[in-house]
Amino acid sequence: MASSKRDLYQNIMDLGLKHKTALVLASTKGLGFGVAKALSREGANVVICGRDEAQLQSALKTIESESGMVSGLPCDVSQLSCLDAVFSHCESTFKPPDILVYNNGGPPSGDPASFGPEDFNDAFHKGFHTAVYSIRKALPHMQKSGWGRILCITSISVKQPIDDLILSNTTRTALTSYIKTMSRQVAKDGITINSMLPGPHDTxxxxxxxxxxxxxxxxxxxxxxxxxxxxxxxxxxGSTEEFGAVAAFLCSKHASYISGQAIVHDGGAIRSTF
Structure with missing residues (x-):
C-alpha cells in the first residue's frame, strides 16, 4: 500500500504549489489529513489543526517525515476564537494562507422531524457560519496577492439528500450556494472557490x-x-489519498478555470445527473 501511495504522487504533474501556504482545517485525520498530506507533498507549507492534541502531534510527525514544512495547533473549528488563533498561527509561522481548505465534522443524524430550531441554529453555526468566517478571513491576503484557492469539503448530500442527515443536507447546501455566489465576486482577483462532495471513504x-x-x-x-x-x-x-490528490489539483495553478463548482468524489455512487 505504501508503495502505491508513493507511485500516485511520483506520477502527478507539477501543481505549482511550492512555497504556497495552505491552511487546512480539521486536518489531523480522515479527509482533511489526506488533503494536508497531498499539499505538503507538492511543496506547500501546510498548517493543520484538530481538537485532539495527541492526534495533532501524530499527524505533524507523519507529514514531517514524508514531505516537509508543516505546523499546527489544537483547534476546534466550530469556535470562532479558535479560528482566529489558527489564522494567526499560520501568518506568524509562514504567512497568511494562499490556500484555504475548510473542513469540519458533520452535524448529528436522526429523524428529520426530531430536530427543532435550536438544532438548526447550532448546525448552521458550525457548518455554515464558521465557513463564511474562515473564507472572509482568508480573502484579503488572496485579493492583495492576486492569487488564491479556497476549497470547502461538504458532502454528497448536497446533490442527493440523505434521509437521516437533514441538518447536513440543509447547512451544506446553503454553503454550496454561498460558494457559488462568492466565486463570481472574487474571480477577477485570481481566486477560485470550489467544494468537494465526498461519498463513502475509508476513514x-x-x-x-x-x-x-x-x-x-x-x-x-x-x-x-x-x-x-x-x-x-x-x-x-474511496481512499483519503485519492481525495487528497483531487483536492491538491483543485488548489493548483492548473485549476484556475474551475470555480464555483461542487465536485463529487464518490465512485459514481449518487444517481443525480447534475
Whole structure:
C-alpha cells in the first residue's frame, strides 16, 4: 500500500504549489489529513489543526517525515476564537494562507422531524457560519496577492439528500450556494472557490459507522464495510489519498478555470445527473 501511495504522487504533474501556504482545517485525520498530506507533498507549507492534541502531534510527525514544512495547533473549528488563533498561527509561522481548505465534522443524524430550531441554529453555526468566517478571513491576503484557492469539503448530500442527515443536507447546501455566489465576486482577483462532495471513504468515521452496523446486525466489521461499499459502482470505498490528490489539483495553478463548482468524489455512487 505504501508503495502505491508513493507511485500516485511520483506520477502527478507539477501543481505549482511550492512555497504556497495552505491552511487546512480539521486536518489531523480522515479527509482533511489526506488533503494536508497531498499539499505538503507538492511543496506547500501546510498548517493543520484538530481538537485532539495527541492526534495533532501524530499527524505533524507523519507529514514531517514524508514531505516537509508543516505546523499546527489544537483547534476546534466550530469556535470562532479558535479560528482566529489558527489564522494567526499560520501568518506568524509562514504567512497568511494562499490556500484555504475548510473542513469540519458533520452535524448529528436522526429523524428529520426530531430536530427543532435550536438544532438548526447550532448546525448552521458550525457548518455554515464558521465557513463564511474562515473564507472572509482568508480573502484579503488572496485579493492583495492576486492569487488564491479556497476549497470547502461538504458532502454528497448536497446533490442527493440523505434521509437521516437533514441538518447536513440543509447547512451544506446553503454553503454550496454561498460558494457559488462568492466565486463570481472574487474571480477577477485570481481566486477560485470550489467544494468537494465526498461519498463513502475509508476513514475512522466510516469505520465507526461500520462497527455500529456490525453490532446491530450481528456481523463482522469487515462485512459491514463491504455492505457500505456494495452500492458504489466502482466496487470499493474511496481512499483519503485519492481525495487528497483531487483536492491538491483543485488548489493548483492548473485549476484556475474551475470555480464555483461542487465536485463529487464518490465512485459514481449518487444517481443525480447534475
Amino acid at each position: 475512522d468515521r466510516l469505520r465507526s459507522l461500520a462497527a455500529s452496523i456490525a453490532d446491530q446486525n450481528k456481523i463482522t466489521e469487515d462485512q459491514a464495510m463491504k455492505r457500505l461499499a456494495a452500492d458504489i459502482p466502482v466496487g470499493r470505498l
